[in-house]
Amino acid sequence: MLRLVGSLGGRSLVFPLREGENVVGSAEGCQVRLAHPSVSRRHAVLIASGAGVAVEDGSSRNGTFVDGQRVRRGEAGAGAVFRFGQVALELQALDAADAELAVRLPPGTPPPARPASEAANTTAGTRALDTFAAERLPALLDLLLARSGAARVAAAVGAALFETLPASSVEVADGDALLFSARREAPGGCAGEARRGSFSVRAVLPGENAAALYRPLLESAASLVAAAAERAPPLSPRPASPLPAPPEPPSLVPSMQRLYAEGARAARGDVAVLIRGESGTGKEVLARFLHAASPRAQGPFVALNCAALPSDLLEAELFGIERGVATGVEARAGKFELAHGGTLFLDEIGDMSLETQARILRVLQEREVFRIGGSAPRRADVRAVAATHRDLKRRIAEGAFREDLYFRIATWVLELPPLRARRADIPQLAVHFLAREAAGAGMRVHGISRAALELLERHPWPGNVRQLEKEMARAALLLEGRELLEAECLSAELRAPPPRTTGSLAAALEDAERAIVQRALDDCGGDVERAAAELGLGRSTLYRRLKALGIAAPPRPP
Numbered sequence: 001m002l003r004l005v006g007s008l009g010g011r012s013l014v015f016p017l018r019e020g021e022n023v024v025g026s027a028e029g030c031q032v033r034l035a036h037p038s039v040s041r042r043h044a045v046l047i048a049s050g051a052g053v054a055v056e057d058g059s060s061r062n063g064t065f066v067d068g069q070r071v072r073r074g075e076a077g078a079g080a081v082f083r084f085g086q087v088a089l090e091l092q093a094l095d096a097a098d099a100e101l102a103v104r105l106p107p108g109t110p111p112p113a114r115p116a117s118e119a120a121n122t123t124a125g126t127r128a129l130d131t132f133a134a135e136r137l138p139a140l141l142d143l144l145l146a147r148s149g150a151a152r153v154a155a156a157v158g159a160a161l162f163e164t165l166p167a168s169s170v171e172v173a174d175g176d177a178l179l180f181s182a183r184r185e186a187p188g189g190c191a192g193e194a195r196r197g198s199f200s201v202r203a204v205l206p207g208e209n210a211a212a213l214y215r216p217l218l219e220s221a222a223s224l225v226a227a228a229a230e231r232a233p234p235l236s237p238r239p240a241s242p243l244p245a246p247p248e249p250p251s252l253v254p255s256m257q258r259l260y261a262e263g264a265r266a267a268r269g270d271v272a273v274l275i276r277g278e279s280g281t282g283k284e285v286l287a288r289f290l291h292a293a294s295p296r297a298q299g300p301f302v303a304l305n306c307a308a309l310p311s312d313l314l315e316a317e318l319f320g321i322e323r324g325v326a327t328g329v330e331a332r333a334g335k336f337e338l339a340h341g342g343t344l345f346l347d348e349i350g351d352m353s354l355e356t357q358a359r360i361l362r363v364l365q366e367r368e369v370f371r372i373g374g375s376a377p378r379r380a381d382v383r384a385v386a387a388t389h390r391d392l393k394r395r396i397a398e399g400a401f402r403e404d405l406y407f408r409i410a411t412w413v414l415e416l417p418p419l420r421a422r423r424a425d426i427p428q429l430a431v432h433f434l435a436r437e438a439a440g441a442g443m444r445v446h447g448i449s450r451a452a453l454e455l456l457e458r459h460p461w462p463g464n465v466r467q468l469e470k471e472m473a474r475a476a477l478l479l480e481g482r483e484l485l486e487a488e489c490l491s492a493e494l495r496a497p498p499p500r501t502t503g504s505l506a507a508a509l510e511d512a513e514r515a516i517v518q519r520a521l522d523d524c525g526g527d528v529e530r531a532a533a534e535l536g537l538g539r540s541t542l543y544r545r546l547k548a549l550g551i552a553a554p555p556r557p558p
Helices: 116-145 150-164 208-231 254-268 283-292 311-319 354-366 392-397 403-409 423-440 450-458 464-476 505-523 528-535 539-549
Strands: 002-008 011-017 020-025 044-049 052-057 064-066 069-071 073-077 081-084 087-093 169-174 177-183 190-196 199-205 273-276 301-305 343-347 383-388 412-415
Touching: 052 064, 069 505, 081 423, 087 423, 116 150, 116 208, 150 169, 150 177, 150 199, 150 208, 150 423, 169 208, 190 208, 199 208, 254 273, 254 283, 254 412, 273 283, 283 301, 283 343, 283 383, 311 354, 354 403, 383 403, 392 403, 423 450, 423 464, 505 528, 505 539, 528 539
Parallel strands: 273 383, 273 412, 301 343, 343 383
Antiparallel strands: 002 011, 002 087, 020 044, 044 052, 052 073, 064 069, 064 081, 081 087, 169 177, 169 199, 190 199
């Protein structure tokens, strides 16, 4: 059994796919209904069969993407990430046994029956109100309590209303400034509106009765946005800080949701966690999340980059030092002591010397530490969270890392993929970082232009999420009241054309062939048979060339 899993407007989405055709779109009646402004009414068609699906774009406005690549027609298997407009969903395979009911929970107490006349007039409206209260309101209240600000709450409130009500349009505004706007291809109706202070919520509903029925809901929505403005701190430039707070966990994207859910399970115990990933993928952000989700959350979180110091200074930082060990040296506690009762994050642990590794292993085993030059043990009850970009098992084989320390720090291993391996996440991460920077500078930004987004999605991001975060911080400084982040606001590195490969004639010919083959595949929506016909090759020949050129081949048809 296959299903699509993701989130929209703070609400988890799960869409089981039936065998055969499944229509994806924003219109009523779609098997995968995504009520989002970027999703067309009949956006795409997924044909589920066995362990995979065939996908065909329905001439949508904003395109259909599979693992970051725009497609008109193609195939995908479990683990693929689809993006319909700006909504990302992951394709998952579910065992049939997990889809069958084994134990039914006791039913709740049924509500008292209404008079038949009242029920007939309000059934549809009550269903929408109940859906909003049960499925949307808890997430909106969480945003309000988290002091997320009026702009973020307004966007979530608008999306919730647009998904729940039979409205052809929904708008949330602060005076003349639109905070949320969404429309459907539907005939006009009767406008309902509610105001709280400078904030207004407006919806075009099918008739006066519907406008009257849903008015209390619009008033509640306006009250939520106004309350968010009162609770949020005033917009002002953030004060400079040598150690800025880490970004929020990127929980909006399916891949990170799954990873952070696994991290939350690991955090409940006191096991040591090893985080693997390239520089800039967010290892310290994940480590801070593990600390906050653990029983040690009230204790200190102490971080140290093990690759930033030579061996002797690193040991002094880790274990502390006693007064008089060297001229002018005063006694000070090390990171192990400072993290007592909390979490010690050892970044780039694969770069430390074998001697330091041996001392760390003893501290983790005995939960006590001896300062350099000291003779008395000191308590160091810490939870170790280590991180590295290196292959520690290869380092063990090379004799550069202790195997016993590896098993001590790697009870639970979490892998952070590089950004280039999850390009479908780039739009959401870019929006997240840009919105945060714009809010910190007191600016209002409507969004990211198509041209700028294409440059962001094309870039290889060798610095991963950290590089994208810094790029958005830089771009925010150039916006100066613009509604859209345009391509010219991005750095020259992103705006530069892809570099030409230089080298031998054979290498140049291979690069040219790779580009031609890739373009043919893109033009044919990933259909190898059609691409082979376009290139004048047999299908088997094209599969061999794909393998030789290092191009990921779509799955062979049965």
